[in-house]
Amino acid sequence: MTEPSAKRKPGTLPGVPVSCIVHPAEGIAGSISVPGDKSISHRVGMIAGLASGISVVKNYLQSEDCISTLRAMEALGARTYALETGELQIEGNGGRMMQPAGMLDVGNSGTTIRLLSGLLAGQSLDVELTGDESLRNRPMKRIKEPLEKMGAKVTLTGEKETAPIRIQGGHLKAIDYLLPMASAQVKSCLLLAGLYAEGKMIITEPAQTRDHTERLFKTMGIPVDVRGLQLHMDGLGPKGPSLDARTFAIPGDFSSAAFWLVAAAARPGQTVTIRNVGLNPRRTALLDVLKRAGATVSISSSREDDLVEEAGDITVTGAELTGVTVEGDEIPNLIDELPIVAVLGALASGRTEIRDAAELRVKESDRIQCMAENLVKMGVKIEEKPDGMIIEPPGELIPQAGLRSYGDHRIAMSMAVLALFAKEPVVIHNIACVDTSYPEFWSHMEALGGHVG
Ligand code: S3P
Numbered sequence: 001m002t003e004p005s006a007k008r009k010p011g012t013l014p015g016v017p018v019s020c021i022v023h024p025a026e027g028i029a030g031s032i033s034v035p036g037d038k039s040i041s042h043r044v045g046m047i048a049g050l051a052s053g054i055s056v057v058k059n060y061l062q063s064e065d066c067i068s069t070l071r072a073m074e075a076l077g078a079r080t081y082a083l084e085t086g087e088l089q090i091e092g093n094g095g096r097m098m099q100p101a102g103m104l105d106v107g108n109s110g111t112t113i114r115l116l117s118g119l120l121a122g123q124s125l126d127v128e129l130t131g132d133e134s135l136r137n138r139p140m141k142r143i144k145e146p147l148e149k150m151g152a153k154v155t156l157t158g159e160k161e162t163a164p165i166r167i168q169g170g171h172l173k174a175i176d177y178l179l180p181m182a183s184a185q186v187k188s189c190l191l192l193a194g195l196y197a198e199g200k201m202i203i204t205e206p207a208q209t210r211d212h213t214e215r216l217f218k219t220m221g222i223p224v225d226v227r228g229l230q231l232h233m234d235g236l237g238p239k240g241p242s243l244d245a246r247t248f249a250i251p252g253d254f255s256s257a258a259f260w261l262v263a264a265a266a267r268p269g270q271t272v273t274i275r276n277v278g279l280n281p282r283r284t285a286l287l288d289v290l291k292r293a294g295a296t297v298s299i300s301s302s303r304e305d306d307l308v309e310e311a312g313d314i315t316v317t318g319a320e321l322t323g324v325t326v327e328g329d330e331i332p333n334l335i336d337e338l339p340i341v342a343v344l345g346a347l348a349s350g351r352t353e354i355r356d357a358a359e360l361r362v363k364e365s366d367r368i369q370c371m372a373e374n375l376v377k378m379g380v381k382i383e384e385k386p387d388g389m390i391i392e393p394p395g396e397l398i399p400q401a402g403l404r405s406y407g408d409h410r411i412a413m414s415m416a417v418l419a420l421f422a423k424e425p426v427v428i429h430n431i432a433c434v435d436t437s438y439p440e441f442w443s444h445m446e447a448l449g450g451h452v453g
Helices: 038-050 064-075 110-121 141-150 184-194 212-219 254-265 285-293 328-347 358-362 367-377 409-419 432-436 441-447
Strands: 020-023 030-033 054-058 079-082 088-091 126-130 153-156 165-168 176-178 200-204 225-227 230-234 247-249 271-278 296-302 311-317 352-354 381-385 388-392 426-429
Touching: 020 409, 030 441, 038 054, 038 064, 038 088, 038 110, 038 184, 038 212, 064 079, 064 088, 064 110, 064 432, 110 126, 110 141, 110 165, 110 184, 141 153, 141 165, 141 184, 184 200, 184 212, 184 230, 254 271, 254 285, 254 311, 254 328, 254 409, 254 441, 285 296, 285 328, 328 352, 328 358, 328 367, 328 388, 328 409, 358 367, 367 381, 367 388, 367 409, 409 426, 409 432, 409 441
Parallel strands: 030 271, 054 247, 176 200
Antiparallel strands: 020 426, 054 088, 079 088, 126 165, 153 165, 200 230, 225 230, 271 311, 296 311, 352 388, 381 388
């Protein structure tokens, strides 16, 4: 496909780790639309890549992670075309997966490697998947074990039972599987493998996680029966599904909107509106947290043709925030927002506590440790726990050293939001990773009143 020209800050080069300086801002206010949802884009890229005919995708997220999914689907026989209108056309392989010429490198994308492994498990192919250093350190046994129970051969050739992953697919049988952790990626990996299995798949989650795969299956006419924490699905056997191309409109990514919602919430009287954001309740738990902290949140729903999930405009008006506790079943529904919740804690009065979030340690970075190290440099008192942290805000945020992204997009963006509230300009190192999910982040920061040098 033709690669989009991401709007970068002046002076930066694609792929080069660079630093920036975020200046204190009077406030963050205004109205923007954020790019397409990352989780939905990956799933639409895979499903349209498997369909027969040409699908049109509106608002596909053109970030590095989602481009990795398209490249992988191309290596498996699909074709993608970026149109001048910003829409994407995906010509599916009609379910006939091609043996790729070499290893598939999916960069930083955990969603691509785990979901694609599920899809490949039911194909008579032998495919090796790898990624960047961060991805090659993330746990993959969580997909190996159930996929092997189903009958695929999965070899983890990385040092710590990690990627590269070699999938030798074949004839799958359905399994009844209790997920050991709340993970939408593992659940979706098994749903995609289940499409090619013989028999009835039953997947039980320990807590509800994002359900984009189940919703997309229903849109495509694949029945999935959701009974509380259990999913039942009839496998379709080795031939798999027969899918027709269609038009998919993807809502804006709530996880990208979250940065601006928190930035507005923490400044009394400031208002931000983010238009056309996905409102799937399995993604929007941050809105409850913002309300508990004292901000005002209002939502108006939008109706666009071909929208794959509900969407709307979210308006947040800021207040003097108070600290919050975030824990339990709420965690999977704001798992990617926890770095920015930690920032909210640093900007609120009183103590904020994040618990039951040990999964944060195996994301693109160890997000508990990386957030703690950065927040301490801003004078925030942090008590790190195995499954979260306790945050005590300082009176004033005074940077004592440059902050680091640790190569993790959400750490970089969370720190940039915090820096808007500092007493002095803050240096943030290694920010190229932002392009993983939100290439427009810096230009949107400027559009809302921030200044990045
Ligand atoms: C995702 C699921 C979550 C989330 C990730 C995207 C998905 O990960 O953190 O950014 O698209 O299914 P886990 O499945 O590891 O919880």
